[in-house]
Amino acid sequence: MSRVLSLYPPRAWAAIAAAALIVAVAVPLANIAVPGASVFHLSDYWVTLAGKIMCFAMVAIAMDLIWGYTGILSLGHGLFFALGGYALGMYLMRSIGIEGVYKSELPDFMVFLDWKAYPWYWNFTDHFWYCALLAVAVPALLAFVFGYFAFRSRIKGVYFSIITQALTYAFMLLFFRNDTGFGGNNGFTDFKRILDFPIATPGTRMALFVATGLALIGCLLLARAIVVSKLGRVLTAIRDAESRVMFFGYNPLWYKLFVWTLSAAMAGLAGALYVPQVGIINPSEMSPANSIEIAIWVAVGGRGTLVGAILGAILVNGAKSWFTQAFPEYWLFFLGALFIAVTLFLPNGVIGLLDRVRNRAEA
């Protein structure tokens, strides 16, 4: 634990403040105010990529809380991410208005299904804040109910991981169905505007980027506050010796449920910020492989460090965006090899490697 504390010296606070300034001031200036010909200009491609990766980094923090600190490997966090995305996507679909292909009040996929009205669960989804709330509340509620039964039955370890895989897979199949009412195979896309601003303009894109960056920093600070609290020490104690924790009068059920639900909500928030930036959400986001990838980000960065999770998300996704352009067919092989290499040689991830290098330098 003292190692974790040492990751947050005053210098780290300065770094966090600097990151906030970069996200909120430097990037917008470099993208919008600096002319395109200048070397300091940041292209839209980079802004979108960075925005996406920041969303992934939020999921990675969520994953680190539950896996790195509490020792519960979730292989279903892609589901919470996607549910958050779908929740905000409902609002974005409603905002299209009658500008769809069929010029109807209803989204095109509903017209195609010959539906005459929105199903009940689409009620109020024309309100942005309602959908923003759903994006956090729906994953949280699902996680709470699922977690309550799983943790109460003392399901742990690989069994829990497999069940979460099955859960996200089941939801993927459900969302693939057209009559589920979420666009089936194609999901939601062709968004036109968000909060009455056209969605594809540089200004809106930058606003989404800044919002994502600040949300990421907020999530980091929240997660940090949790892990350095006594509750954080109880979580790691549950990870290391759960039965012992019970004998000291803590009920691990509520601790696990707290961090699991929070983690799901955080993933949902990330999904809600992701969808307007990439312009599409479909059931493939719930594929089991996506959830596994989230675990790999955290493993690569270093479990139980928070900053490691962010670093891992940046490294793996940065590599992915380059790899899938340069050698598209080899990406999954590379990912698998990366996972094996990290497991074998870097049990504490990149952060662990940096620690080791620093210790050697000091010795």
Next chain:
Amino acid sequence: MTSPAATLQDPGDQSAPDYGHLLRPGLDVSHKAILYLEDITVSFDGFRALNKLTLTIDAGELRCVIGPNGAGKTTMMDVITGKTRPDSGTAYFGQTIDLTRLTEPEIAHAGIGRKFQKPTVFERHSVFENLELAMKADKRVRRTLSARLGAEDRDRIAATLERVGLATGAGRPAGLLSHGQKQWLEIGMLLMQEPQLLLLDEPVAGMTDAETERTAELFASLAGSHSLIVVEHDMDFVARIARTVTVLHEGSVLAEGPMDTVQSDPRVVEVYLGR
């Protein structure tokens, strides 16, 4: 989690049956005894681990429980701490707390602390943090999230560190401690819960002679203010600390009394040496 005390009847409740004295919330040791086990039977697949076990421990007593392997010592601890439910029989903590109806965390909260055979401390937490986690406090999630260590808490942790001999190096990860030190740390963790009853399963197993000596002193200092049940194989250690010894055999009490009386009991001799 509700406090077991909250489930007890209100003293003013007229419908309360007359037991001769009013029921008070919390641990009631007004009849001198802190733990009653009566006719406890536990079977695993037909094997009777405990067979109508009856045992009473007085408040402030230091009781040693000995017996050959399979005598039911660990199962008895499991019943007291709620890990195993008895098939029949009653288990009371004080006059009023029915242990067979409480969950493990509730029993811990009621004031029974258990030290396992194998020391299990939180290896990655510092010695200090181990004690902090064990400290008697509101253990619910929200309170734990906002918990801050007050000066009083720090003093209590420091006093406990002193008592178990770990005052130096409290910032070290507990995983770096020696075997004996881990045992002490675990006893310290139990003490932080302010238990009335301590269950100690082979506390000196694997300890050096010097460590065993220190542990005997520690237990002697704890008796009186705490009740202790010590399960131990080391007869020298038992002879040194015990005032009353209970011998378990095949799931029930074979003999009970001062060490020398028990040692000369022909049935005990037969169980340990005969056959």
